[in-house]
């Protein structure tokens with residue numbers, strides 16, 4: 001697991017940008033964290049790194065927004081998901097295994113559907129609300145996610161081999 005500390009929304013956006021630059025077709029990023037922990041902020045940075053020009057906001061009522069960047073970006077927000085049937089009706093497989101990359105807020109709600117090889121990111125509010133701890137669980141076969149890609153000057157990191 002890699003641990004980054006972000007002290008502002010801008011730092012979170014910059015972490016997202018670095019992730020977005022290396023994203024490839026078929027990548028799935030599972031975001032887990034409380035309300036206001038920065039999932040959408042991180043997603044907007046990832047979108048910027050993917051060269052998406054649109055403004056990114058949560059697809060709260062539609063469950064999914066699709067953006068066009070270097071590759072398509074499928075942005076799910078499952079906060080209001082009541083059952084997996086809703087995702088079935090949306091045709092989730094066409095996105096997860098489609099032409100673009102997928103980001104899922106509240107991904108714990110669809111953990112049964114996530115392929116093993118996804119990137120899991122947990123966000124936590126720390127420092128009395130002033131900072132965010134961002135825990136990144138790398139898929140095993142993805143060297144391109146190496147820490148130098150993700151780490152900024154400000155970021156504190158820690159590695160260990162467990163997921």
Ligand SMILES: Nc1ncnc2c1ncn2[C@@H]1O[C@H](COP(=O)(O)OP(=O)(O)OP(=O)(O)O)[C@@H](O)[C@H]1O
Nearest residue numbers: 006007008009012034035036037038039040041132
């Ligand atoms: N270090 C930080 N990283 C990200 N956001 C931060 C940080 N510090 C403060 N913030 C603020 O916290 C809020 C995070 O909101 P955001 O919509 O990204 O959270 P979310 O996890 O998507 O919430 P929700 O569960 O409601 O979808 C924003 O208002 C942002 O400006």
Ligand SMILES: [Mg+2]
Nearest residue numbers: 039040058105
């Ligand atoms: Mg959100």
